[in-house]
Amino acid sequence: xxxxxxxxxxxxxxxxxxxxxxxxxxxxxxxxxxxxxxxxxxxxxxxxxxxxxxxxxxxxxxxxxxxxxxxxxxxxxxxxxxxxxx
Amino acid sequence: xxxxxxxxxxxxxxxxxxxxxxxxxxxxxxxxxxxxxxxxxxxxxxxxxxxxxxxxxxxxxxxxxxxxxxxxxxxxxxxxxxxxxxxxxxxxxxxxxxxxxxxxxxxxxxxxxxxxxxxxxxxxxxxxxxxxxxxxxxxxxxxxxxxxxxxxxxxxxxxxxxxxxxxxxxxxxxxxxxxxxxxxxxxxxxxxxxxxxxxxxxxxxxxxxxxxxxxxxxxxxxxxxxxxxxxxxxxxxxxxxxxxxxxxxxxxxxxxxxxxxxxxxxxxxxxxxxxxxxxxxxxxxxxxxxxxxxxxxxxxxxxxxxxxxxxxxxxxxxxxxxxxxxxxxxxxxxxxxxxxxxxxxxxxxxxxxxxxxxxxxxxxxxxxxxxxxxxxxxxxxxxxxxxxxxxxxxxxxxxxxxxxxxxxxxxxxxxxxxxxxxxxxxxxxxxxxxxxxxxxxxxxxxxxxxxxxxxxxxxxxxxxxxxxxxxxxxxxxxxxxxxxxxxxxxxxxxxxxxxxxxxxxxxxxxxxxxxxxxxxxxxxxxxxxxxxxxxxxxxxxxxx
Numbered sequence: 001x002x003x004x005x006x007x008x009x010x011x012x013x014x015x016x017x018x019x020x021x022x023x024x025x026x027x028x029x030x031x032x033x034x035x036x037x038x039x040x041x042x043x044x045x046x047x048x049x050x051x052x053x054x055x056x057x058x059x060x061x062x063x064x065x066x067x068x069x070x071x072x073x074x075x076x077x078x079x080x081x082x083x084x085x086x
Numbered sequence: 087x088x089x090x091x092x093x094x095x096x097x098x099x100x101x102x103x104x105x106x107x108x109x110x111x112x113x114x115x116x117x118x119x120x121x122x123x124x125x126x127x128x129x130x131x132x133x134x135x136x137x138x139x140x141x142x143x144x145x146x147x148x149x150x151x152x153x154x155x156x157x158x159x160x161x162x163x164x165x166x167x168x169x170x171x172x173x174x175x176x177x178x179x180x181x182x183x184x185x186x187x188x189x190x191x192x193x194x195x196x197x198x199x200x201x202x203x204x205x206x207x208x209x210x211x212x213x214x215x216x217x218x219x220x221x222x223x224x225x226x227x228x229x230x231x232x233x234x235x236x237x238x239x240x241x242x243x244x245x246x247x248x249x250x251x252x253x254x255x256x257x258x259x260x261x262x263x264x265x266x267x268x269x270x271x272x273x274x275x276x277x278x279x280x281x282x283x284x285x286x287x288x289x290x291x292x293x294x295x296x297x298x299x300x301x302x303x304x305x306x307x308x309x310x311x312x313x314x315x316x317x318x319x320x321x322x323x324x325x326x327x328x329x330x331x332x333x334x335x336x337x338x339x340x341x342x343x344x345x346x347x348x349x350x351x352x353x354x355x356x357x358x359x360x361x362x363x364x365x366x367x368x369x370x371x372x373x374x375x376x377x378x379x380x381x382x383x384x385x386x387x388x389x390x391x392x393x394x395x396x397x398x399x400x401x402x403x404x405x406x407x408x409x410x411x412x413x414x415x416x417x418x419x420x421x422x423x424x425x426x427x428x429x430x431x432x433x434x435x436x437x438x439x440x441x442x443x444x445x446x447x448x449x450x451x452x453x454x455x456x457x458x459x460x461x462x463x464x465x466x467x468x469x470x471x472x473x474x475x476x477x478x479x480x481x482x483x484x485x486x487x488x489x490x491x492x493x494x495x496x497x498x499x500x501x502x503x504x505x506x507x508x509x510x511x512x513x514x515x516x517x518x519x520x521x522x523x524x525x526x527x528x529x530x531x532x533x534x535x536x537x538x539x540x541x542x543x544x545x546x547x548x549x550x551x552x553x554x555x556x557x558x559x560x561x562x563x564x565x566x567x568x569x570x571x572x573x574x575x576x577x578x579x580x581x582x583x584x585x586x587x588x589x590x591x592x593x594x595x596x597x598x599x600x601x602x603x604x605x606x607x608x609x610x611x612x613x614x615x616x617x618x619x620x621x622x623x624x625x626x627x628x629x630x
Contacts, residue, residue: 009397009400009401010401011401011405012208013206013208015208015209016158016161016212017157017161019161020157020160020161020164023164024164044169046169047168047169048161048164048165049165049168049170049171049197049200049216050168050170052201052209052212053200053201053204055204055205055206055209057206058401
């Protein structure tokens with residue numbers, strides 16, 4: 001299991017487009033990838049509505065955890081997308 | 087004649103017959119079913135159909151409004167395939183033994199309520215997306231195909247609100263304009279309208295839905311947001327004249343879009359735009375400017391009640407750079423003085439603010455403010471083609487201090503492992519006679535000069551810009567000013583730097599030829615002047 005901590009810098013937070021990209025990417029991995037909003041709820045990263053429903057905003061801290069056979073590859077791909085989009 | 091007012095989201099005028107938008111809202115009834123498995127299969131096949139429709143809409147949107155705006159339909163497809171959404175539908179069917187339509191409607195209500203309850207306007211607006219996909223799914227369950235309503239006559243569509251998919255599905259050749267009672271300018275629908283070049287007015291209020299009947303003549307003014315129902319003949323005549331004038335201008339300019347800024351004898355020059363905030367980017371792109379020659383950073387300070395943080399500034403700069411997608415963006419550092427008061431700066435009152443404590447003088451005296459801005463700029467530099475420009479330079483030593491400050495910021499960022507671009511261009515404003523006169527000494531230290539003609543005129547002619555009584559003495563074409571610009575151009579070129587003009591004189595078409603003959607490399611003007619200036623450049627022949 002690997003985890004990744006990040007503070008959102010994008011002005012509108014995890015809005016529809018980046019959420020869509022994350023979900024699409026997460027679906028390509030076997031590992032269970034969970035997105036948690038610090039001090040809030042968490043969501044399976046393959047579930048679009050749940051991810052959007054977290055209401056992650058600019059300045060929020062998120063914790064993403066990866067658990068499964070391909071967790072290293074998932075970690076690399078997802079963290080890269082997060083850094084680039086959010 | 088009745089008038090309504092909303093917010094124009096695409097500026098153009100339309101005159102035509104009203105057509106009230108009728109949504110095929112399926113009345114959903116709760117019915118008990120025996121075979122729940124059959125209902126679940128119906129949902130599955132309806133879902134496939136809905137996704138097929140959406141992928142066609144996506145293709146249509148891709149062509150008409152571009153990839154970024156079409157992405158919303160990809161999101162819609164993903165929403166339809168969302169596990170939680172589908173599980174909810176299936177659960178309701180199996181636990182309550184009810185029909186598929188009802189299960190979808192209840193699920194739609196639950197999910198859209200979840201979004202509507204969020205404390206974020208953007209997410210609240212997503213409730214409409216959930217409703218949109220659910221209505222489509224219900225329509226597909228009822229075996230109703232796409233919602234096109236025949237006919238060929240052109241019309242002004244009037245609706246309570248339009249979902250993004252409804253907007254894109256409208257036959258573009260038949261829609262003269264659209265008017266919605268609700269809606270916000272941030273809605274995807276407003277954005278799509280803008281990109282489809284259809285005059286649109288939103289947020290008019292519900293009264294219009296009762297006041298207009300199908301076929302009534304309506305005038306839509308996307309410039310002012312005014313809707314006139316059943317106008318008198320005189321009003322129609324005026325609107326027609328305005329519309330023709332507007333179309334004529336747009337057609338002329340449209341012809342120039344995508345064309346290079348090159349004279350008849352082949353001299354080319356960059357035409358960039360000046361803006362004063364992130365919201366000006368749309369106008370820059372719409373007018374086909376080659377870059378941003380002057381991005382005034384003051385708005386960040388003026389709109390704030392305290393010093394804007396590095397993070398706030400970084401986000402704004404990043405946005406501009408990303409939006410310009412690799413085109414040059416020149417951001418000018420803080421340029422305020424006692425004439426533009428910002429309370430928290432606590433500037434002393436001055437008798438003569440034009441000659442006072444302002445611009446780079448504040449930055450060099452209060453290094454904390456300067457460093458914050460420079461850090462934000464360098465951090466953003468990896469997102470595009472950034473140039474940083476410093477205002478009110480009068481001496482070599484000021485420029486040395488600025489370069490030291492830049493070097494320190496770059497060293498700090500490198501130490502902290504924060505990336506920045508190595509190729510950020512550094513330039514200065516030539517807006518004091520001193521800078522022009524010593525431009526031979528300044529040029530080797532920079533990548534570019536940009537002439538601020540407004541201040542250069544005021545300081546050269548000793549005429550206060552704010553004093554209207556001096557107008558008769560202000561000759562903006564004064565030989566002294568032109569000589570200073572020419573001198574700066576020669577010195578820039580002799581030292582491998584380029585030179586632009588970003589003051590009002592850049593848009594003065596009677597001087598374009600003079601500037602090109604001086605070898606000016608770039609002219610930066612307000613967005614609406616970009617295409618007229620291109621027109622002028624393309625008519626010049628410098629070989630004569």
